Amino acid sequence: MIELDTIKPYFEGKEDVLGEILGRYPDYGRRSAIMPLLWEVQRAERHVSEARLEEIAHIVGVHATEVKGVMSFYSTYHEQPVGKYHLQICSTLSCSLAGSDEMFDFISEETGLVNGETDGSGIFSLQKVECLGSCGTAPVLQVNDTYYERVTRSSCKELLDALRSGEMLEPPRERGGDNEGAEKPKIGSEQRVGREA
């Protein structure tokens, strides 16, 4: 709250953005705007600070605790600024069975980071997250908004090296997956049948 007095509110002078977001929902559902507002702030500032949280609570007319509850539920929102490449490792069942723990250990060793940490130079952040909804292509590593599926030790190493040099690799998609622009798997195709058998 002290911060609010000294920091300029994010939505000050952005009435058009605010109006657009709030306009998506009926008046009684104003609370629904919490998510897009959080996203708006995070996209601009790479995290949502406590002052911004209070600001959003005030805009939506709820208690700041509720905004915090929503924000903390999703691992996509960050309280601290994350690095340039945010490495998110799915640790839910399918990925876990497919070796996401080993992948985490490998990345942790490679980058020297523990869960939730950002390195000093601000390149990598490492985080274990819950299900990314891509169980069929486990284990999954999400870098910023891009999915890398069926990650192996060598492909992981390759990816990290590329990222270090500032290059985002195009995720291999020959086996389908839910990434935008990816080919949808043909149901009943030979591959699919093969896998089930």
Place this chain on the structure above:
Amino acid sequence: MKVKVNDVELDLEPGTSAIDAVFAAGYDVPYFCSQEYMSPIGACRMCLGKVGAPRKDRETNDWIRDAETGEPQIFYFPNLMATCTTAIMDGMVIDTLSKEVRQAQSGMMEFHLINHPLDCPVCDKGGACELQDRAYEYGAGTSRFEFDKRHQEKHHALSELITLDRERCIHCKRCVRYFEEVPGDEVLDFIERGGHTYIGTVDEGLPSYFTGNITDICPVGALLDATSRFRGRNWEYDHTRTVSLDDASGAAIMVDARTGRIERVKGARNTQVNLDWIDDSTRFGHEYVDAPDRLKTPLIRKGALLEPASWEEAAQFIASRLAVAGKRVGVAVRSDATLEEGVAAKALAEHLRGHAEHFPRPAASVIAENPATFTDVATSDAIFVVGDPTEEVPTLDLRIKDALRGVAPPELLAHGVPIADLRLKERMPRKRSILTVAAPYRTNLMRHAGQELIYPAGQEEDLFGGVGSGKAGASLAAEQLNQLKSALSDAKKPVIILGAFVLASAAATRAAEALAESVGAKVMKLGPMANSYGLEALEVTSDGGYADLLTQSDVLILSNLNPAQDVQIGERLRNLDLLIVHDSFETETTGLAHVVLPAKTGYEKEGTVVNLEGRFLNVYPAPVDSGTSEDFIGVVRTLGEALGVRLDGRSVRSARRSLAKTLNHDLAALPEEGLLAPVDAKEIGETVADTVAGNLLLTSSLLKVDRLRRNPKLRAAHGDVALRVNPADAEAQNLEAGANVTVNIGGVARSATIKITEDAPEGLMLLPATFDQALGLTSAEIVPAADLVSA
């Protein structure tokens, strides 16, 4: 609707939940997340049952029947159902005893205990813990979880009053739902998710007046009352169900005492009054009872000093002094004295040919013509509040919020209050438009009101006149007032609530009653203290009132009153022939007294009070060690013995015999909900010229100012007495936030801390009154506290 639970057939109302059907049938299922008066959510999955119902054939519209027996065939749900979120259907069959159900319940129990530390031996909840009981009844006794449990904060202070043990929490969500559903202050929420979920807040402390209730509803030892933590085990406490004497609601409380000391106060259930909820002052404001400076023996003045004596010596001393003293005798008791004490006071005054009185007593009668009950408020469709119920009668604040949800209090079932009332939902829309709150300043309840009217203090009569006539009044636009009047007239069950500022003026009260009559509204009057209603009904009143009694008596007998707080009155009391003060602590007045008699607090008395609805409620004594303290009945008994008379009210029984004659009720052992028997309305009161100017408004306060010093936990949580000042005034008068000042009101000097807030209107400061200060507008002078020290 016909339902069959195991082997018991029942006929229940549609809309009843399956869990209530199970309990109504006399069977049991475990549950942690459901809670009476709150929405069922099916979070804990403990109340599983095998549920089925017959189905109708679409073509024949007849039950599909079993081929062999010809009975309607029961189609079971494919999975076991959480009975708390399942509504009953006609012909429903619920099975809670089969092996399948038991196995599922025991399996869920194992899940609940996975991260629970099982530190029952050091847990305050041990012995009264739902999780412990249910684990014993339904658990497997062993766990297959051989890994490390989740470790989290064990002593997280959510506020000064509530400690959270995050390891013990089983995420039933009762506390989170409570804050949203009952007081409407969403100060707690789940943070994180999945296995990392914990209860938290981004606030400092919990900014609500009703936080303590979460310690009652927590099914485990996660949320604990900080005043009672580590003080005793449940089975060591003496539980006394009684009534809170802190305000006029008559809220039911459970006083837990151990070895003569009150360790904690919990909410108790009165389905007609407070449901299960009490405010924080009622819950945590008991520490003063055990303050080290409590008076425990009578004191007799010998020269400049008061010396300890026995009750007999004190009574003899009083008898001998009465023989030579002047003949004008006044007896006054505080308005939280019981009816029985009122009888005693009247009998004593009568015997001494004097007058009896109670204080505080507003200018207008607190007994309404067409009285509203709490249930009337909770089911009303148009409520007009003038005053600040949150501070005056906190229970009413919650019952008004019940009305906003628009769900009437549930009908009781065979097992009592429904465990899962399916009409209640999380985040129900609130009908704010039915509530209009008017006050001279911004009140807490205004946050929930559809319309808020802030009028200049002292203009209550104009306000009601304006609403009645539809003309502008009390600086409010005619349009607003007209809108309010039509809302009240159109409503089916309108209620008008009159707070202290209205009752302070007989003219305003008369205008309010006239408005109520014209719109057909019921009236609820917020009397200042627990038994204001009863003492007025009993006519413990005198023609001249308390002020005359103080100035025109030779002998004064005061119970729990401290008029000498005002130095000008103190000077007059100095000249009395005899001043007898009955109080629990030393005050300015005991300093002038010839005899001081130790008084019992509200937790130690036996008797009856009448709440603001006209509901007679029994008060029971908790076993508290208070030396030789007596209530006013004891004073009259001992004095009667010394004077050689047997006065009415020398014992609770004798007082009740007398009350049975005057009020026609037998007050021994009333039911838990009390006896609702409003008395006929009295004359409203004489109209005297009201004070219409002043710079300070003395307000009611939920936190009892007089006791705050001896209630350290409450004081730590809510701070010292605050003088609320508008920012513009603060700047004009050069007052700084947090500065300590002395507020001189007539002869009374009060210390307070400046709080700068928009709640106070410009030109008006707000200060909570002590028990001995009349509420309303007055003039005050602010002196920096530092100056006082140097002078």
